[in-house]
Every structure is written in C-alpha cells, then in structure tokens.
Amino acid sequence: MLRLEKRPNPSQLWEYLAPVLAVIATMVGGGFMFALLGKDPFEAIRTIFYDPLFSEFSWYYRPQLLVKGAPLVLIAIGLSMGFRAGIWNIGAEGQYIIGAICGAGIALALYPAESIFIFPAMVFFGALGGFAWAMIPALLKTRFGTNEILVSLMLVYVAEQLLASMSLGLMKNPDGFGFPGSRNLQQYPSAHNVEIIAGSGVHMGVVFALISVIFAYILLARHQLGFNIRLTGESPKAARFAGVNPNDL
Numbered sequence: 330m331l332r333l334e335k336r337p338n339p340s341q342l343w344e345y346l347a348p349v350l351a352v353i354a355t356m357v358g359g360g361f362m363f364a365l366l367g368k369d370p371f372e373a374i375r376t377i378f379y380d381p382l383f384s385e386f387s388w389y390y391r392p393q394l395l396v397k398g399a400p401l402v403l404i405a406i407g408l409s410m411g412f413r414a415g416i417w418n419i420g421a422e423g424q425y426i427i428g429a430i431c432g433a434g435i436a437l438a439l440y441p442a443e444s445i446f447i448f449p450a451m452v453f454f455g456a457l458g459g460f461a462w463a464m465i466p467a468l469l470k471t472r473f474g475t476n477e478i479l480v481s482l483m484l485v486y487v488a489e490q491l492l493a494s495m496s497l498g499l500m501k502n503p504d505g506f507g508f509p510g511s512r513n514l515q516q517y518p519s520a521h522n523v524e525i526i527a528g529s530g531v532h533m534g535v536v537f538a539l540i541s542v543i544f545a546y547i548l549l550a551r552h553q554l555g556f557n558i559r560l561t562g563e564s565p566k567a568a569r570f571a572g573v574n575p576n577d578l
C-alpha cells in the first residue's frame with residue numbers, strides 16, 4: 330500500500346526543480362486544453378512562451394513583459410504574505426484597479442501642473458487606494474468572521490464597475506471626442522513613469538518589484554514577523570499559544 334510521508338528535511342534539489350516542473354506542467358495542461366478546443370497545442374504554446382522572447386517582434390514584446398510583469402510581481406508578493414498566514418485574498422485584481430484609479434486620479438486632478446512631486450504622490454495614493462480596498466474584506470473577516478475569499482472576489486466586480494463609471498464620467502478625457510477613457514498620462518511628463526533605459530521596458534516599477542522580492546524573502550525567512558506569519562498559517566492554535574494574535578498580522 331502506498332503512503333505519502335512528509336520529508337524530515339526539505340529537498341534542496343526539489344526547491345529548484347519545482348518551479349521548472351510547474352512551468353512544464355502548465356505548458357502540458359494548457360496544450361491539452363487547447364487540443365480539446367480543436368486548436369494546435371504546439372502552435373498555442375509557441376505563441377505564449379516562445380514568440381514574446383524570440384520572434385521577429387520580440388523587440389516590442391520583451392519590454393512589454395517588464396511593463397506588464399512589474400505590477401504582477403508586486404501583487405504576487407503581497408498575496409504570498411497573506412497565503413503564508415492562511416489568508417486567501419483572491420481580490421487582487423480589484424485592489425489593483427482601485428489603486429490605479431487613485432493614482433491616476435491624483436495626476437488628472439493636478440493636470441496640467443508640472444512638479445516632481447506628482448509622480449511620487451501617484452505612487453503613494455495608488456498604494457493607499459489598493460490598501461484601503463483590501464482592508465474591506467480584512468476588517469469584515471476580523472470583526473464579523475466573514476469569508477475573505479467571497480468578499481474579496483465580489484469586490485473585484487465592484488471595482489470594475491467603478492472603473493467603467495470613471496472612464497465614462499468623472500475621469501473622462503474632455504478632449505477625447507466622446508470616447509471612454511482618461512487623458513493619456515504618457516503625454517503628461519510629470520505623471521509619466523519613464524523608462525530608466527530607453528527601449529528596455531525597465532522603469533521604476535521594475536526596480537521596486539526586484540527590491541520587494543528581496544525584502545519579502547528577508548521578512549519571511551529571517552525576521553520575527555515573517556516567522557509569526559508562517560506560524561499563523563501553519564498552525565493558528567500554536568500561534569495563539571505562542572502569543573501571536575492572527576488578527577494583528
């Protein structure tokens with residue numbers, strides 16, 4: 330009879346192999362689903378994984394990978410903290426949307442003023458907006474015992490409706506000939522997140538994402554707060570016995 334047993338010590342080899350096998354499994358599983366839809370699985374996998382890096386248009390795709398990937402890395406770091414603590418926040422998309430609305434709202438409210446403080450203010454209020462939206466399911470869970478999975482998920486749809494309302498109303502571009510959407514902040518120098526290296530896609534968001542990865546590792550692996558977070562996720566009763574209040578994390 331087969332029985333699964335936990336290793337006494339984590340395998341260092343599998344720590345390196347696990348991400349690689351996860352990517353391979355994603356490719357195989359995704360290809361299988363494309364095959365069920367009647368599509369060529371090899372063509373689909375090539376389009377998703379190969380073309381952005383090595384096709385004739387990769388000169389455009391590669392910088393865009395960094396532009397699109399930086400906020401996703403920051404989101405993933407934030408979610409990983411909650412997951413380690415046993416908190417299942419699946420409303421990151423809504424928090425991202427509200428953060429974007431708040432950050433862009435600062436720039437649009439100050440347009441066309443020129444100041445070096447506008448972009449830092451956008452970053453601050455964008456983070457504050459996402460934080461405030463995430464606090465809704467957090468407070469409801471800690472105060473009333475609601476399910477953070479359902480609340481955070483439902484708030485995504487609320488955030489999407491707010492975004493649609495803003496693009497058609499309060500934040501609509503007055504020079505946009507009636508089309509939905511705000512002003513193009515790339516044309517507003519004080520609000521534009523310029524590339525550090527032209528044409529590379531590397532901007533301040535990429536730099537902060539890399540720094541955040543390092544600090545997140547230090548926090549979870551080398552800091553007392555990180556230990557409390559992991560302890561709460563692995564054994565809430567043991568955490569309470571050790572004097573850690575999960576509601577304070």
